[in-house]
Amino acid sequence: MMLSVKLSALKESRAHEYVLRFMFGGACTVLAGVIAKRFGPEVGGLFLAFPAIFPAGASLIESHEKRRKREAGMNGTRRGREAASLDAAGAALGAIGLVGFAAVVWFGLSRWNAAGVIAGATAVWSLVSVGLWMLRRHRHVHMPR
C-alpha cells in the first residue's frame, strides 16, 4: 500500500472521541509534571515517554475499522484487531525515534539554544521513525518468504 493522506478520515472520529483524546493528553502532561515535582526529574523523565494516549488511540482504530466493516455487512472483529496490531507495530518504530528525540535533548540542552535543540530533536524523531518504517516496508516487500 502506498503512503497516502486521507483528510476525510478526520470525519470518522466523533466529537466525544476528540474530547477524550484532549482530556487524556492534558491529564498525562499534568501527571508527568506532578511526578517530576514529587519524585524528581529522573523518575519524571520516564513519564515523558509514557504510552498514555496509545491504548485509547489503538482502541479507536479498532472501533473505526469494525464500524466500517459492519456498515459493509461484515463482522470486522478480526480486521479491527489486525488494524490495531499494525498501528502498534508502527508505534514500536516511532518509539525508537523517541529514543533519538530524548538523546538529542539530553546531549544538546547543555550546549545549544533550547528552541533549536527541541526543533532538532523533533526532526530526529521524524527521520528515525520514517526511516525505520521505510526500511521495514522495503524488507517486507523485497525479502523472499
Add this chain to the structure above:
Amino acid sequence: MGRRGAMQELLVRFAIGGVVVSLFAMLGDVFRPKSFAGLFGAAPSIALATLGLTIAHDGKGYAAVEARSMILGAAAFCLYAASVSWALMRYKRSTLATTLTLMPVWLGTSVGVLLLALVRR
C-alpha cells in the same frame, strides 16, 4: 510559587498537553497505511508540551536529566508496543484489554532499568 500560581501552571500544562497530543493523534488519523499512522502513537507529544515549561521554570539542567530518563521510557515504550502488536494477533483479545493488560511491561521495564542504573551509580 503560590498555590494560585501552581494551579495556573497545571492548567497551562493541561491545555498545551491536550492540544499537542490531539494534533499528533489527528496526524495519525489521516495517514495510510496503518503501520505508518502508528508512528504518531509514539510521537514526542508529552515531551513537546512540557519541555518548554520545564526549561522556563527549572532550567536546562533539570530538563536534560528528564530527557536522559526519557531515553529509558522510550525504549520501554518500544518493547511495550511490540508486545501489544504481537499479543493482538496471538490472543484475539480486545485492543483496550490488551493495551491495558500489557501496561506493566512499560512500567516494569522503565522503572526497573532506572532503579538498576541508580543503584549501580
